[in-house]
Amino acid sequence: METSHEFSTKTSDVSLQELKDRLAEFAKVRGWDQYHSPRNLLLALVGEVGELSEIFQWKGEVARGLPNWSPDDKERLEEELSDVLLYLVQLADVCGLDLGQAALSKIVKNAKKYPVVNQTSSYN
Numbered sequence: 001m002e003t004s005h006e007f008s009t010k011t012s013d014v015s016l017q018e019l020k021d022r023l024a025e026f027a028k029v030r031g032w033d034q035y036h037s038p039r040n041l042l043l044a045l046v047g048e049v050g051e052l053s054e055i056f057q058w059k060g061e062v063a064r065g066l067p068n069w070s071p072d073d074k075e076r077l078e079e080e081l082s083d084v085l086l087y088l089v090q091l092a093d094v095c096g097l098d099l100g101q102a103a104l105s106k107i108v109k110n111a112k113k114y115p116v117v118n119q120t121s122s123y124n
């Protein structure tokens, strides 16, 4: 089953639903779903956030678009960001939550909490 996805890794738009389904299959065929409790996934997520932080550690401020980063550094960043996302998606899944809907609802809530005043208003 899993191999059916092998040649479909390049796509312009990826849904949280697809990631959720593929991750569930990845864990299931390896017999790992028994270990994927909410707590374990949270700890794995925090570990990956640590690895993500290491990439920026000691670099000083980093310009948007990472103009001075090597391709290897950028690839490593892509991988660590992905690890964080993949554990986050799995965590929401095993908690029985719809992460996409929850995130949209939160954006609406944020907009009400922080209404647009004018273009030159100070940050926060």
Ligand SMILES: Nc1ccn([C@H]2C[C@H](O)[C@@H](COP(=O)(O)OP(=O)(O)OP(=O)(O)O)O2)c(=O)n1
Pocket (backbone or CB within 6 Å): 032, 035, 051, 082, 083, 086, 087
């Ligand atoms: N029980 C597991 C173990 C791994 N993964 C997936 C989610 C992450 O995308 C990736 C994490 O794998 P590693 O623990 O090997 O971590 P790294 O890829 O960061 O490797 P390393 O820590 O050696 O840099 O694999 C998973 O879903 N469930």
